Amino acid sequence: MTQTKTEQGNYKSEGQGKQAIVIGGTRGIGEAIIRQLAAKGMSVVMVGRSDTTLRQAADRIRSAVPGAELRLERADLSLVRDVRNLAERLADSTSPSVVINNAAVTADIRAHTDEGIQLTLATNHLAPYVLMRTLAESIKKGPVRPVRFVVVGASPTVLKAFPVDLDDLHGQAERALSRFPSLRPFAAYARTKNMNTMFVYSLARRLANSGITVNGAHPGIIAQTGLARNARGLEKALATMVALNPFKKMPDQGAVNPVWVATDPSLDGVNGRFFVDRKDVTTPDHTLSPERCETLWERSAKLVGMEP
Ligand SMILES: NC(=O)c1ccc[n+]([C@@H]2O[C@H](COP(=O)([O-])OP(=O)(O)OC[C@H]3O[C@@H](n4cnc5c(N)ncnc54)[C@H](OP(=O)(O)O)[C@@H]3O)[C@@H](O)[C@H]2O)c1
Numbered sequence: 001m002t003q004t005k006t007e008q009g010n011y012k013s014e015g016q017g018k019q020a021i022v023i024g025g026t027r028g029i030g031e032a033i034i035r036q037l038a039a040k041g042m043s044v045v046m047v048g049r050s051d052t053t054l055r056q057a058a059d060r061i062r063s064a065v066p067g068a069e070l071r072l073e074r075a076d077l078s079l080v081r082d083v084r085n086l087a088e089r090l091a092d093s094t095s096p097s098v099v100i101n102n103a104a105v106t107a108d109i110r111a112h113t114d115e116g117i118q119l120t121l122a123t124n125h126l127a128p129y130v131l132m133r134t135l136a137e138s139i140k141k142g143p144v145r146p147v148r149f150v151v152v153g154a155s156p157t158v159l160k161a162f163p164v165d166l167d168d169l170h171g172q173a174e175r176a177l178s179r180f181p182s183l184r185p186f187a188a189y190a191r192t193k194n195m196n197t198m199f200v201y202s203l204a205r206r207l208a209n210s211g212i213t214v215n216g217a218h219p220g221i222i223a224q225t226g227l228a229r230n231a232r233g234l235e236k237a238l239a240t241m242v243a244l245n246p247f248k249k250m251p252d253q254g255a256v257n258p259v260w261v262a263t264d265p266s267l268d269g270v271n272g273r274f275f276v277d278r279k280d281v282t283t284p285d286h287t288l289s290p291e292r293c294e295t296l297w298e299r300s301a302k303l304v305g306m307e308p
Contacts, residue, residue: 013041015263019096021045023077023131024103026053028225029152032255033100034070035061040263043069045094047086047103049076077103077127078113080304087134098262099135101128101196102152106189106227106235109171117303118170120185124192129199129300132214136203140210146269149214150262151200153274154193156218156283162190163286164198166295169303182233197274197283198293199300204272205290216274216283217261219254 020037024030026048034044038061048054054072062068075086090096107119117126132149139147153159171177177187200216207214221242228239242248261267261275274283286292301308 015040015042015097018042018098019045019094020098020100020262021047021090021094021096021135023047023099023101023128026050026057028227029219029222029251029254029258030100030102031057031061032251033102033258035064035068035252036255036259037098037262038065038068038070042098043071045071045073045090045096047073047075047077049074078105078117078119078123080115080117080122080126080130083127083130084134084304087131090131091135091138096135096147098148098150099132100150100152100258100262101132102258103127104152104189104192104227106185106230108230109174109177109184109188112170118188120188120192121170121195124189125195125199126300126304128196130304130306132199132203133306136207136210136212139212144211147212148262148267149203149212150258151196151214151216152258153196153200153216153218154190155221156197156274156276156281159190159194159197159287160284162187162194163284164191164194164292164296166292166299169195169296169299180234182231182235185230186235186238194284194287195296195300197287198296200274201272201287201290202293202297207271213267213269213271215261215267215270215272217258218274218276219257220249220277222251222254223248224250225254 020042022034025034025046034046037044051074058070075082077083104124111119113122128151171188177184197216200214203214223243231239260278273280298308
């Protein structure tokens, strides 16, 4: 663990006594985020959808960071009822300094959950929407204290070409996603990553002066993760190019920017921003309009049965 010497000559870890919640931490960048937070001495609640993958990831993290304090929480983030239960459990049993939403999928555009919601939309946007709203409401009932929410987003440069269609959140107009069928799952994914950014801006406005801040963080283009595991055609070709790049970045490098946004003292009080490579950047115009962000907020509330 990273340790610093105190004035009294004792060693102290930077994150000692602090708790983090990481949503989607059983592989890839999420697992690396947990490893880096644990190495700072934070205790981490890691959320995944299967007891087996949670245990396996926890074992790998503990062997890299001996003494890592981990609590495992199972929830299927594609199901609103599971996310609501998870949020209530976490609200009752944790006191986090950091909450990072990392989970995402690139799913078949026709795949819907048994709650009737398109799978990518449910997992990538509605899960953090329900979870962070619920946790924020619960934290706000206690004394004001600094808490950082971080939503792992994606490259604003790439996302420029995939504005959210507010009248078609499920992406039913398939040709409008892309004229190439094999790229449609990626286009639907990219729209949900823009929803992540718009959600950050709407939530940040509501959290002003509450002690809680929320920011977005792009991990970089990272190889050896599970995100493109179902890719085919053109999307698979793009994923192969990333995998074959001799200068490719690995999950540990992908965790650096989100962990920095979650913990660096220079960002105390910074709220409603988006960071790439530790730099504050401007996201695409179509994510910036407060009216569009509010419409997304209201339509998302309706989909998950929350008050707008
Ligand atoms: N890789 C890149 O180049 C890249 C680029 C830009 C942004 N990002 C962002 O970085 C984040 C992490 O991506 P990654 O590349 O590390 O992908 P990944 O390896 O596929 O990891 C995604 C994580 O989310 C979990 N997850 C997915 N669906 C879930 C569900 N229904 N319930 C519970 N957990 C679920 C996965 O669990 P399982 O182990 O059960 O699948 C896994 O732990 C995502 O937000 C992604 O959008 C990645």
